[in-house]
Amino acid sequence: MRIRVLVLFSLLLILAQWSWGTTDSQERTFGDRTVEAEIQAQTREFYGKDTARVYLLTSKSALGLDGSCGTEVEGSLVGSNLVRVVAFACTAGGKYAAEFYLRDGKLIFVYESLAYFAENAPAGAWQNFKHAASWERRLYFRDGVIAYGSSLGKGAPEPGADGRKMQDLITRLAGLLANRPQVPTPQHP
Secondary structure, three states: OHHHHHHHHHHHHHHHHHHHHOOOOOOEEEEOOHHHHHHHHHHHOOOOOOOEEEEEEEOOOOOOOOOOOOEEEEEEEEOOEEEEEEEEEEOOOEEEEEEEEEEOOEEEEEEEEEEEOHHHOOOOOOEOOOOOEEEEEEEEEEOOEEEEEEEEOOOOOOOOOOHHHHHHHHHHHHHHHOOOOEEOOOOOO
8 A cells, every 4th residue: 555655646746846847937048147237237228318219010020930910110219329129029829029229239138028829828838927928038248149148938949049140130120220210209398
């Protein structure tokens, strides 16, 4: 009888460990974490500054995502410098979003996320602050390469991957926004 209980207990423990492991809530990292604080300080410089904005809504897959039905892109400028680009697209799997931060025309930070559609979310997926099954990734660049990265959730790309792809992507998005008129800023009395 004791052997039977021990075997059943062992099987339950294995099943529980497998179940807990399927939530994929473990953060994966790459590189030197000290870069994170340095880059975050640089991106905070843009908050609260008077910025001009440019906007584009296109039916094209400007982000190069399979199954995308279009892309929304908004850029923020300080003076004539593009400092932030935010892009959204719906894909067959869910809503993809990316933020790109630039300093002196060079990419310094990328935040990506995908919120899965409820109907096709992977079992045990990590949930974001909205309680939606999702993944997210942060990439911190130094001298044009990823110096630190972190990924969280099922399906998230590797934290040290795609540096060149992100460089090419921000170049493409900046090109799309380059000739767009500025969005009028509301005047407050």
